[in-house]
Each structure stands twice: as C-alpha cells, then as structure tokens.
Amino acid sequence: MTEKNVKLSLQDVSFTYAKGTPHEMKALDNVSLDIYADTVTGIIGHTGSGKSTLVQMLNGLIKPESGRVLIDGEDVWAKPKEITKVRFKVGLVMQYPEYQLFEATVKEDIAYGPKNLGLSKEEVAERVKSAAAFAGITQDIMEKSPFELSGGQKRRVAIAGIMAMHPDVLVLDEPAAGLDPAGRKLILGGLVRYQRMTHCAVVIVSHSMEDMALYCDDIIVMENSKPIMHGTSREIFTQEERIVNAGLDVPEVTALLKSLRENGFDIPYGVYTVDQAINALHELLKQKKRKGNN
Amino acid sequence: MKSITFGQFYPSSSPMHRLDPRMKVILAILYIVCSFLCQSTAAFIALLVSSVLIILLSNIPAKIVLRSVRPILIIIMITSLINVFMVKGEPENLLVSWNFINIYTEGVFNAIFIVVRIFALVIGSSMFLTYTTTPIMLTDAIERLLSPLHKLFKLKVHEFAMMMTIALRFIPTFVDEADKIISAQKSRGMDFNSGGLIKRAKAFVPVLIPLFASAYHKAIDLATAMECRCYRGGDGRTRMTVLKLKPRDFVAFLFMLLLGVGVVLLNRVPFLYVM
Numbered sequence: 001m002t003e004k005n006v007k008l009s010l011q012d013v014s015f016t017y018a019k020g021t022p023h024e025m026k027a028l029d030n031v032s033l034d035i036y037a038d039t040v041t042g043i044i045g046h047t048g049s050g051k052s053t054l055v056q057m058l059n060g061l062i063k064p065e066s067g068r069v070l071i072d073g074e075d076v077w078a079k080p081k082e083i084t085k086v087r088f089k090v091g092l093v094m095q096y097p098e099y100q101l102f103e104a105t106v107k108e109d110i111a112y113g114p115k116n117l118g119l120s121k122e123e124v125a126e127r128v129k130s131a132a133a134f135a136g137i138t139q140d141i142m143e144k145s146p147f148e149l150s151g152g153q154k155r156r157v158a159i160a161g162i163m164a165m166h167p168d169v170l171v172l173d174e175p176a177a178g179l180d181p182a183g184r185k186l187i188l189g190g191l192v193r194y195q196r197m198t199h200c201a202v203v204i205v206s207h208s209m210e211d212m213a214l215y216c217d218d219i220i221v222m223e224n225s226k227p228i229m230h231g232t233s234r235e236i237f238t239q240e241e242r243i244v245n246a247g248l249d250v251p252e253v254t255a256l257l258k259s260l261r262e263n264g265f266d267i268p269y270g271v272y273t274v275d276q277a278i279n280a281l282h283e284l285l286k287q288k289k290r291k292g293n294n
Numbered sequence: 295m296k297s298i299t300f301g302q303f304y305p306s307s308s309p310m311h312r313l314d315p316r317m318k319v320i321l322a323i324l325y326i327v328c329s330f331l332c333q334s335t336a337a338f339i340a341l342l343v344s345s346v347l348i349i350l351l352s353n354i355p356a357k358i359v360l361r362s363v364r365p366i367l368i369i370i371m372i373t374s375l376i377n378v379f380m381v382k383g384e385p386e387n388l389l390v391s392w393n394f395i396n397i398y399t400e401g402v403f404n405a406i407f408i409v410v411r412i413f414a415l416v417i418g419s420s421m422f423l424t425y426t427t428t429p430i431m432l433t434d435a436i437e438r439l440l441s442p443l444h445k446l447f448k449l450k451v452h453e454f455a456m457m458m459t460i461a462l463r464f465i466p467t468f469v470d471e472a473d474k475i476i477s478a479q480k481s482r483g484m485d486f487n488s489g490g491l492i493k494r495a496k497a498f499v500p501v502l503i504p505l506f507a508s509a510y511h512k513a514i515d516l517a518t519a520m521e522c523r524c525y526r527g528g529d530g531r532t533r534m535t536v537l538k539l540k541p542r543d544f545v546a547f548l549f550m551l552l553l554g555v556g557v558v559l560l561n562r563v564p565f566l567y568v569m
Contacts, residue, residue, distance in 0.1 A: 061477050084485055087483060092481040094477060099471075099474070099475060099507075100475055100500075100504055102500045102503035102507075112482055112500065113482040116484065147507060161482060162481070162482065165482070
C-alpha cells in the first residue's frame with residue numbers, strides 16, 4: 001500500500017456537555033487521531049463512547065473545548081466566521097438524516113446543498129444526477145415528494161444530498177441504522193463505490209462489526225471517550241481479545257473461526273469476512289482430504 | 295444536545311411547594327385581588343411585607359426572584375414616570391414647578407404604589423405558581439378547579455387540560471429536534487447569519503418544514519398510542535395521584551383572607567397618603 005496522506009486530524013481534542021451543571025458529561029477526552037485521504041475509515045464503539053460528538057467535531061458543528069481540528073493542516077476554527085467553508089469541505093450526514101428533507105421533490109432536495117455552494121444550474125443538475133446514481137435512487141422517484149418515500153429511500157436521498165456537494169471528506173453517522181440487510185448493503189456498497197470513483201475520504205460511524213469488516217479499509221475503535229485502536233481492518237480484527245475487552249463484538253465469522261482454532265484446527269488469523277472464511281474453511285477441508293488419502 | 299429546563303420551576307420542599315396546587319391557584323388570584331384593594335400607604339406596606347414573607351416561605355433564592363422581575367422593569371419605570379409627571383394633585387401639594395412640568399405629592403405616591411403593586415403581581419403569580427408548581431401539577435389543578443364548568447355547561451375541561459399537558463410535555467422534545475435539524479441543514483450549507491431580512495427568513499424554511507412534518511407524525515403516533523391504551527377522554531377516568539386538601543392548605547387560605555381584611559382596614563388609616 002502506498003504512503004497515506006493525512007486529510008483530517010484531531011489534536012488533543014476534549015469536549016464536555018453541559019459543563020458546570022450537575023448534568024456534566026465528558027464526551028471526548030484528549031483525543032488525537034488522523035483520518036487519511038482516499039480511504040474508507042470506520043469508527044466503531046459502544047453507545048456513549050463519543051462517536052457522534054467526534055463526527056460533529058469534524059465539520060465544525062461543535063467547537064472543541066481544547067485542542068485543534070485540522071483539515072489539510074489548517075485549523076478549522078482559525079476563522080470562526082468562515083466555518084461554512086469547512087462544512088463544504090467536510091460533508092456530514094447526521095444520524096437518522098431522513099428527518100432533514102424538506103423540498104417539494106427529491107430532485108430539489110438533493111440540489112439544496114449544491115445550490116448553497118453557488119454552482120451553476122447545469123453543474124447542480126449534473127451533480128444531482130450522479131449523486132442519485134451512487135445512492136441507488138431510481139429515476140422514477142426523482143420527481144416524487146420526499147415525504148412519500150419509504151424510510152430507506154429517504155435515507156438514501158439525504159445521503160445523496162451531501163454526496164452532491166462533493167466534499168473532500170464524507171462523514172456518515174450510523175448511515176445504516178435501523179435498515180434491513182438489503183438496505184444496508186445498498187447504502188454501504190454505494191458509499192464504497194462512490195469512494196473508489198472520487199478518491200475522497202469517507203468516514204463511517206457504526207456499531208456493526210460485520211459492516212465495518214466488509215466495507216472499511218481502516219478502523220478506529222472508541223472506548224470511554226477515547227480512540228483505543230486504529231489500524232487497517234486486518235490489523236484490528238487479528239486482535240480479537242482487545243476488541244472483546246472493549247465491550248464490542250468481533251464479526252460472527254471471526255468468533256466462529258476463533259473457536260475452531262481453539263479446538264485445534266489450523267486456521268490463519270485475520271479472517272473477518274464471510275468470503276474469506278469460506279476460502280479458509282475450503283483450504284482446511286482440502287488439506288484434510290489430502291491427509292486422509294495419504 | 296443542550297439540557298434545556300423548561301419553565302421556571304425551582305425544585306425544593308419549601309412550605310409553598312407542599313401546598314395543594316389548586317389552593318395555590320386560588321391563593322394567587324386572591325393575592326392579586328389584595329394588591330388591587332390597596333389604597334393607603336399603610337396597606338401598601340402590608341402588601342410589601344407579605345410579598346417578602348411569601349418569598350421567604352418559597353425558599354427561592356433572591357437572585358432568581360429578581361430575575362423574574364427584570365423583564366418588566368421597563369414597564370414599571372415608564373408607568374411610574376408617567377404617574378410622577380401626569381398626576382394632578384391639590385395646589386398645596388405642588389412639589390416642583392418648572393415651565394410646564396408640575397410634580398405633585400400625589401403623583402410621587404402613586405408612582406411608588408404602582409411599583410409595589412406590579413411587584414406584588416409578579417410575586418403573586420410566580421411564587422405561587424410557576425416557581426413552586428410543576429407545569430403538570432398546574433394543569434391538573436386547573437382541570438380540577440374548572441370541573442364545575444363541565445358539569446354545568448358540558449365544557450370539555452379534561453380535554454383542554456390534556457391538550458395543555460401534552461403541549462408542555464413536547465416542548466423539550468421539539469427543542470431537541472429543532473437542534474438536530476439545524477445541525478443537519480448547517481451541514482448542507484444553510485446560513486442564516488448573512489443576507490437581508492427576507493433572505494434570512496427564507497433560510498428558516500429548511501428547518502420549519504421538517505420540524506412541522508415531525509410534529510405531525512408525533513401527534514398521529516401519540517394519538518394511536520393513546521387509543522391503544524383505551525383513552526377515551528375524561529368521563530369515568532380515575533387518577534393516579536388524587537389531590538387532597540390538608541390542614542396547611544386551610545391555614546394558608548386563612549392567612550390570605552386575613553391579608554385581604556387587613557388591607558381593607560388599613561385603607562382607612564390616615565398615614566402619609568391615602569388615594
């Protein structure tokens with residue numbers, strides 16, 4: 001793999017909600033991390049581990065209490081009046097984004113962000129079209145009202161709305177939460193395809209290990225307001241013990257292979273998707289057959 | 295995710311907090327009537343003393359009480375100034391006379407009385423009601439107090455109180471929701487800090503439409519949930535917490551009556567100035 005470029009980075013960032021009241025709650029505690037360009041990064045962690053606060057930090061919705069957020073090496077909060085520019089560079093899709101739709105048609109709703117960028121009409125139309133394709137929105141619903149759509153369709157319209165702004169970094173907070181497997185695949189697969197085409201940085205927050213293993217290049221594991229692990233999916237999932245200790249589940253196939261290994265089968269480490277597992281088991285059976293024949 | 299406390303309720307277990315909410319509504323009305331009955335210096339002094347006593351009994355810090363008076367400070371100032379300059383008294387009571395400005399003793403006293411009266415009005419409504427009674431208790435009390443209207447005129451008192459309770463309950467929910475939608479639209483480049491008045495007002499459309507849509511959905515969901523639990527209005531409905539008047543409520547009532555009688559008697563005392 002080639003040398004990775006740091007796109008976004010957090011330096012010693014802390015944040016506390018409702019500071020100075022009895023409801024005080026620490027959300028981020030001295031967090032330092034880098035997010036690389038041209039990579040799909042997954043952020044994974046328990047409820048309340050600070051994931052959502054972290055992503056709102058990335059596009060300047062929340063100002064860090066201490067520490068700095070850098071994009072391309074520049075401090076996001078250097079000029080607070082120009083924070084909107086940062087939001088054009090870092091596109092954020094919030095949790096349950098289907099509630100943000102408001103326009104009369106799906107087409108116009110996707111165009112809201114690009115219009116705010118001050119683009120020409122032709123450019124906006126072009127971007128709406130390509131974003132809709134990536135998000136798996138078919139032509140027949142483009143002229144419908146977003147309020148008539150199903151939950152999964154609404155979600156995809158909201159994601160397309162941010163994609164169409166062509167941000168350098170696309171951040172999504174739980175983009176697949178509450179969807180059926182087909183819906184999850186449509187959204188996450190579309191995101192990866194979009195990333196491979198545009199070579200931007202994509203950050204996906206989730207607590208589904210399966211999804212992370214399948215779609216992400218890099219993974220950051222959060223626990224107690226801090227990132228505790230950061231590496232490629234392979235690096236992360238070979239350290240099953242640490243993930244389990246952080247109170248998270250490893251993907252089910254990894255758990256299965258682990259118990260096989262513990263029972264004396266010769267299975268390699270770092271297998272974390274179903275396809276890889278099938279190959280590994282296939283290999284194992286072949287070996288056994290050979291031994292049996294001898 | 296801001297923690298917004300709705301209303302001004304100040305949790306405590308002071309004597310005022312423990313009074314029956316129905317009694318507090320009645321006391322607040324009586325107290326306001328008392329403040330209008332006052333006509334002499336002596337009566338206004340009694341009113342002022344009673345306000346201080348009420349504050350002490352409510353266990354609300356002075357800082358918070360003053361905060362509740364602050365918004366109406368300008369009204370108090372303007373009305374008292376108008377009284378000072380506009381009230382025409384007896385010629386022998388003329389204090390200052392300069393060009394067209396004539397200030398009489400009557401005007402000065404009227405101004406002071408008005409300040410005390412407005413102060414008492416604010417104290418009456420806030421100490422008895424908003425600061426020491428939760429909004430839910432208050433709507434409950436209003437429902438009970440108005441229930442004779444249901445029997446007499448078939449007014450939908452229970453439904454009205456339920457509407458108030460639901461409205462109050464959903465304010466924090468919608469504040470939260472609005473917060474989220476604003477964040478989402480900001481992420482899409484919404485900017486309501488620049489441009490002219492019309493442009494700024496237009497910038498709110500992407501917030502208001504989703505908020506309205508969600509309110510509408512929540513209303514339907516709530517209605518379904520209520521019907522699933524067989525809600526059918528107030529008729530024959532029993533309560534989880536039944537309000538019951540206690541001796542202390544009657545004592546409080548007695549004190550309020552005493553204040554009323556006292557004020558009427560004090561109005562005849564020729565001390566300093568009588569209206």
